[in-house]
Amino acid sequence: DVKVTQSSRYLVKRTGEKVFLECVQDMDHENMFWYRQDPGLGLRLIYFSYDVKMKEKGDIPEGYSVSREKKERFSLILESASTNQTSMYLCASSLRGGISDTQYFGPGTRLTVL
Amino acid sequence: QQQVKQSPQSLIVQKGGxxxxxxxxxxxxxxYFPWYQQFPGKGPALLIAIRPDVSEKKEGRFTISFNKSAKQFSLHIMDSQPGDSATYFCAAKTNSGYALNFGKGTSLLVTP
Incomplete structure (x- = not known):
């Protein structure tokens, strides 16, 4: 079975802190994604990566950056956390960039910024 | 701008409905039009998906109906069970794209 793991289930940070969210997948998937999930807003794409060291902005990249140094690992970075970044963060991976590639999600990290 | 509009936001159905x-x-x-199911505390998981060359796809109690001319698609859950209580997301993707465009989600509660 595909497994996508996220480094923390719950995280509490202070405003202005630099925050790292880590995601690891074990199925050799080329594509990896970071979403945030907020009530009433659904899943919004922050960034995605289709290969090592490659990254593309999603719909809401402001205030975030990403890093993909190894194929299995995709990190989301909040350079200076703000209270409006309190959210559930979901990582996903998929095998190919073409049609019908299923995205497999991790369990999510609930981040609270105080 | 939301590229996929989903309704209703919440839904309560009696068992068997x-x-x-x-x-x-x-x-x-x-x-490409998938539906994802998310239980509390879990990430979304693919439930069922359809391509526009067919108008309907059925997997067990779950059916997608697709209307290309109206640019609409829907998920039908027959004989709904309390275990179906979850949040459901529709999504859409182009052949050349990498990312899924998700709807805002529907919170389904099936009462006993």
Whole structure:
């Protein structure tokens, strides 16, 4: 079975802190994604990566950056956390960039910024 | 701008009833339409998906109906069970794209 793991289930940070969210997948998937999930807003794409060291902005990249140094690992970075970044963060991976590639999600990290 | 519009936001159905969730889109380049199911504390997981060359796809109690001319698709859950209580997301994707465009989600509660 595909497994996508996220480094923390719950995280509490202070405003202005630099925050790292880590995601690891074990199925050799080329594509990896970071979403945030907020009530009433659904899943919004922050960034995605289709290969090592490659990254593309999603719909809401402001205030975030990403890093993909190894194929299995995709990190989301909040350079200076703000209270409006309190959210559930979901990582996903998929095998190919073409049609019908299923995205497999991790369990999510609930981040609270105080 | 939300590329996939989903309704209703929440839905309460009695056990044994039919749950219906609707989605609409504008981008005619979309050609893959999955539905994801999310239980509390879990990430979303693929439930069922359809391509626009067919008008309906059924897997067990779950059916996707697709209307290409109306640019709408819907999820029907027959004989709904309390275990179906979850959040459901529709999504759409182009053949050349990497990312899924998700609807805002529907919170389904099936009462005993």
């Amino acid at each position: 039919i749950s219906i969730i609707n989605c609409a889109y504008e981008n005619t380049a979309f050609d």
